[in-house]
Amino acid sequence: MTNYSALAKGGLTRIRPYQAGKPIEEVQRELGIKEVIKLASNENPFGMSPKALEAAKKSIEDGHFYPDSNGFYLKQKLFEKWEYDPNTITLGAGSNELINLLFQAFVGDDCNVVIPEYSFVVYSMEATVSGAMVKNIPLKNWVADLDAVYEAIDENTRVVAFANPSNPIGTAIETKALYEFLKKVPKSTLVVIDEAYNEFNADKDDYLDTASWMGEFENLVISRTFSKAYGLAGLRIGYMLTNPEIASLLNRLRAPFNVNLVALAAACAALDDEEHLKVVVENNTCERARYQAFCQKHNLFMIPSCANFVAIDFKEYDAQSIADKLLHRGIIVRPLLGYKLQDILRISIGTKEQNDKLFAALDDILTENK
Ligand SMILES: Cc1ncc(COP(=O)(O)O)c(C=O)c1O
CATH class of the missing domain: 3.40.640.10 (Type I PLP-dependent aspartate aminotransferase-like (Major domain))
Structure with a gap:
């Protein structure tokens, strides 16, 4: 068989395919969960204007x-x-x-x-x-x-x-x-x-x-x-x-x-x-502060964020297993293993209701894992 990889541009075989956040339908299909919240790809939780x-x-x-x-x-x-x-x-x-x-x-x-x-x-x-x-x-x-x-x-x-x-x-x-x-x-x-x-x-x-x-x-x-x-x-x-x-x-x-x-x-x-944009940005600023408070409560380090997501260091907890447990509760977040930041999960900031669900789920999981 022809080795097409050898014919491709030199650098192509050296890169890993881009890893996108898991789509909602995939989680619904694979885990049989109806209500899934995706906080993995830094999308806008309010949708477009x-x-x-x-x-x-x-x-x-x-x-x-x-x-x-x-x-x-x-x-x-x-x-x-x-x-x-x-x-x-x-x-x-x-x-x-x-x-x-x-x-x-x-x-x-x-x-x-x-x-x-x-x-x-x-x-x-x-x-x-x-x-x-x-x-x-x-x-x-x-x-x-x-x-x-x-x-x-x-x-x-x-x-x-x-x-x-x-x-x-x-x-x-x-x-x-x-x-x-x-x-x-x-x-x-x-x-x-x-x-x-x-x-x-x-x-x-x-x-x-x-x-x-x-x-x-x-x-x-x-x-x-x-x-x-x-x-x-x-x-x-x-x-x-x-x-x-x-x-x-x-x-x-x-x-x-x-x-x-x-x-x-x-x-x-x-x-x-502009009104829609204002709602989106204000929600983000307000909810980002709640993530900070949540991390303080659990003694977790949150990298200071200026974006619509937060990166949290789960230290002695196993970040991948936390991500898996969240997934089984219908919440998709993004482990940063691919970046060699294996203790860190990146979580896109959702609406207040979505974040409340994430905080409640994390509260449970972190208590279980203690
Ligand atoms: C820093 C940064 N730049 C660019 C992009 C690409 O965004 P898009 O192609 O959707 O405009 C992303 C997407 O996540 C990003 O995080």
């Missing part, structure tokens, strides 16, 4: 047409709302696709990529497939160590990638420190700030809007998504802000109709519904 849903439903009527390849109305909306220049925007089927495109366009086996430890797994997957060397930089108190990242940059560093807030651990780099970092980085190194969870972090007093730096740093790449705070994960839509030259390259590389028309319509309407 009713306005987005209405727009999505209506757009299906035009499903026999190809979508607008340039996403004119969405780019226009982003311009009206935040003055993002349409020439700096690339739209993607989720921000994951945009990260993929950026690496395809710029990263090859003659360069390296600098990534803080425990970053979103897709950066190292993309770098490895491209044949680039990955430099993983240890964190300082669970936050990216910008000095160490800067030290690791050399003339072959094509990309530095930060998720801010980060996934799977949820910490954020102070935006002021990022600004100072950007001033020092050579312009041939692209600095990706992946802001998938930005909306859950932007309520801080000292928060700076990174998009306002676009004119100042030509190597700045900002990636955003509608999957999290806007609740459109299943529709797959995100955008990337870059200088116009990079945007033009990415737009050449992407498939002409990479973003479907339902996603485009829903994203436009979602941006209009």
Whole structure:
């Protein structure tokens, strides 16, 4: 038989398939549980805005047409709302696709990529497939160590990638420190700030809007998504802000109709519904504090989160067995074994009712395991 793995690009066999959170139907089917709560993929527990849903439903009527390849109305909306220049925007089927495109366009086996430890797994997957060397930089108190990242940059560093807030651990780099970092980085190194969870972090007093730096740093790449705070994960839509030259390259590389028309319509309407976004973010902030209090009560360490999930260290308890027990009670959470954080579970923050159920289940399990 032909060895197709040997024919594939060098790096492909070195990456592990992406491990997504268990789907609700799978748990219902396999464990025979009717009511399942998924707190494993950092989705929006309130769903999308009713306005987005209405727009999505209506757009299906035009499903026999190809979508607008340039996403004119969405780019226009982003311009009206935040003055993002349409020439700096690339739209993607989720921000994951945009990260993929950026690496395809710029990263090859003659360069390296600098990534803080425990970053979103897709950066190292993309770098490895491209044949680039990955430099993983240890964190300082669970936050990216910008000095160490800067030290690791050399003339072959094509990309530095930060998720801010980060996934799977949820910490954020102070935006002021990022600004100072950007001033020092050579312009041939692209600095990706992946802001998938930005909306859950932007309520801080000292928060700076990174998009306002676009004119100042030509190597700045900002990636955003509608999957999290806007609740459109299943529709797959995100955008990337870059200088116009990079945007033009990415737009050449992407498939002409990479973003479907339902996603485009829903994203436009979602941006209009500021009230829904406010409810989502306020619930998250309030419930995140309850997770912190729960951990204090049980003497567990919760990594300080700026996102819509928390990472909790279950120390002497066996984190995997806690995840299994929660699953048998119909609650899906995410062990971080794949990140070599075997004592830690990542739990997406749900609605108050969902979190109450999780706290009650964990109370029982932790008492049993004592
Ligand atoms: C940090 C980060 N970036 C990007 C993504 C990709 O999101 P999407 O492709 O749904 O926009 C995720 C998804 O979990 C993420 O955690």
